[in-house]
Amino acid sequence: MRRQQLLAYECWPTLVGMTEKPPAPPRRSDATRTAILTAARERFGADGYDRATIRAIAKDAGIDPSMVMRYFGNKDGLFAAAVEVDLRFPDLAPVPREEVGRALVGHFLDLWEGNEQLRAVLRVGVTNQAGAERMQGIFREQLLPVARQVCPDPEQVPARAALCAAQLLGLALTRYVLQVPAAQALTREELVVWMGPTVQRYLTAPHP
Amino acid sequence: MRRQQLLAYECWPTLVGMTEKPPAPPRRSDATRTAILTAARERFGADGYDRATIRAIAKDAGIDPSMVMRYFGNKDGLFAAAVEVDLRFPDLAPVPREEVGRALVGHFLDLWEGNEQLRAVLRVGVTNQAGAERMQGIFREQLLPVARQVCPDPEQVPARAALCAAQLLGLALTRYVLQVPAAQALTREELVVWMGPTVQRYLTAPHP
């Protein structure tokens, strides 16, 4: 129950090191830390939050389970540290207006291909309330701005972004999580050609 | 480990009673059985497979956990008995060709609204390997036939069905599972008007 100051300090640089400035001085245990994070990403992505046990992750990383606790505080902290989602949507300004749909679908596919972190957030988002809120955050902070850049009417931005999210997450769900064979059989080009116009329409077409 | 013949027989009628013929003679415990199944559907739908514990389900049903085991063998058996998915896609023959997209989206929305079983399969399908296979079965046996009824080229049926599945499951995911506010804010009519043409195109438009 008791929060340990020392541990909180210890895992701090790793938690935000990738997105914030502080140089995060190198430590002798960095190899172990990254080993844990790598194993955690794999397990969370493959098994979801509940079935991914700390013991299994520690075993994959070749260390004792107690190390995970020392470095990341608890299981929640480990998940937060392991899974950091940046959809890296590109700036759409230079893209021709009628190409943004295809560009987004293509980017989304490239991003998901073989990415365990994304699978993990989706799995956990479906299972876990905190995970669902995290996904809502991603939607709000990463997809909404893109939609705002392209949509004609600012008032329609959330609705149009939600439609895009449904299409794109549905793709990720069927292809990468449920692994429906027919969804996996489609090539990247086919998906871009089919879904690109859909996303394009959701973003730019006049309200039907 | 040992399978108990008696118990297998006991839960048989309930397991398949809804889809098969045998009259399934009424038992004194039927009230308890349905109470368990109701509670199980709620818990599985709300919490997913792992977090929905037999103890919690039994408590909701107001009986002892051991009763769940007696009537349904084990947790897997309970899930199989509680969650039975019939998407009930209507016969599209009488529907005008250019209306099938809107009809499907509307039907899909009506079906999902307030349906805990569907939420449960999706949650479990994402978490669990067996659940994922179950969802693939639903795709194969319930969505593919519909697509076959409408698609021009039989060879393209799986691909087109997969595209529809991605769009529809993405809708279910964002609106009913992740509960993204922007996806919940859209009305039934808006969704039909926006997504209907998409599904329509995936099913009937010539390969782009």
Place this chain on the structure above:
DNA sequence: TCCGTTGGTCAACACTTGTTGGCAACACTA
């Protein structure tokens, strides 16, 4: 050289999980 800090293991705690067997109360039939 000493000594505090860091990296790591081990064994255990407290708890929850699915699951089982025993036993009492009831209902129905012969």
Place this chain on the structure above:
DNA sequence: TAGTGTTGCCAACAAGTGTTGACCAACGGA
């Protein structure tokens, strides 16, 4: 009325969970 199968509760088991603290080895600056 005796007997038999059904319905239910209770207590417990074995396994697995996140988590903790004691303990040891090596490092690194004084």
